[in-house]
Amino acid sequence: MYDIGTRERALELVAQGRSVNSVSKETGISCAAIRSWLKRITPLPRTRHQCSICGPTAEPPADRAAYSYLLGLYPGDGCISPGRKSGYFLRIACADSWPGLIAACAAAVEVINPNGKSYRVQAVGYTSIVAYSQHWPCLFPQHGPGKKHERAIVLQPWQQEIVDGHPWEFIRGLIHSDGCRVTNWTTRMVGGERKRYEYPRYFFTNVSADIRRLYTDTLDKLGVAWTICTRDGTPYNISVARKTSVALMDAHVGPKH
Template identity: 50%
Template structure:
């Protein structure tokens, strides 16, 4: 039956037509076609140039990677290999920030130029996703369980990229688990009530290690911060000093 399906597919028949003809689920037909093309070296995206910066030495856009690393540490996860033949990276992003969604998929396509990045719609948000056998090469922090339940430590080559592109990394973290808000207060001056507004940045994450990566990078670029732990165990990192907010506005800015 499989050989009959492959013969029809190689002759140009569509997956759905073969599935109807042989009364086989279209997903099975699609899987057979993919495996057959892989054996013959015809899979889309296959080429002579290296596919992985870590395994093959392909050039890596480090600024885009630093941004994507921040997104991954915040709202991203990699599927377990038992769920898919090829692991997938998914980053969940709120529909309230279409500009962030656009930046995210641009970063994914830049870091994985040989793979197809796509969207998966959900209620109120979208997942930007990409399938690659080299996800663990680029994101060695992947592991079983939730991120805050296991150590999150950058490898030396990752730390060097973050050191070279700290603002891209900070931007990715803010776009995933951060926000820019405007607080206000009122004061009586000369008998008149005046309203004062002052912006500040927040970053919230339950992982001690991810919060530390964020604050260490803030230290590196000269941004002052304060942190408190919620009753839930999450870290709230606040940037409120005027000079530091000005720096953050210049390199990060409000979500959009």
């Protein structure tokens, strides 16, 4: 038997677009139980309690650089779900291919979490950095029901101020979440001979126009040139390929590790 809080947590994760199988692996609840709840249970409304840290108004975190990085990770790979009593779980999913990213994410979460704690939940191919606090909805007001690309994602003025003060940390978080550094190649004629030419570029991929705009607006302020790549005519990838711009990205972001 599962209590109503456990059921609500599982249903909230499914509502965020997660598969029943992945929710089952993360929570330890059987797939059959989750499917049964989806058919029979309407989650109880959750009343948001006033944060004991912020009171009625959110307070910016002390370590703004760490928060800017975590804010970059959150739009692509993060979610917040109700936990016990009045608290919430923050989860950031990190691919196991990048242990350095996992360590950086855990460090940022622990700096920002008021209790200084995080723990890791292993799944197939990725590790979730998880932390519990009443404070998460204050720190991430973008939290809400439904998929992020189906609703508005806009920074609060205090968040924008932090991003403006620590733009590279924000860009690094976005790239670590939904981006990559790759080596492309082409050929060209040199002295009558066709030679292979390789060049690095950065890609950022997200179906949310708002999230892509947060990325490109910040790149503009940093003087990084970018172009839009489409998929079936729909904007999808943001590419950074000019030599000087890639050099800037390499100096402040670099490849995932």
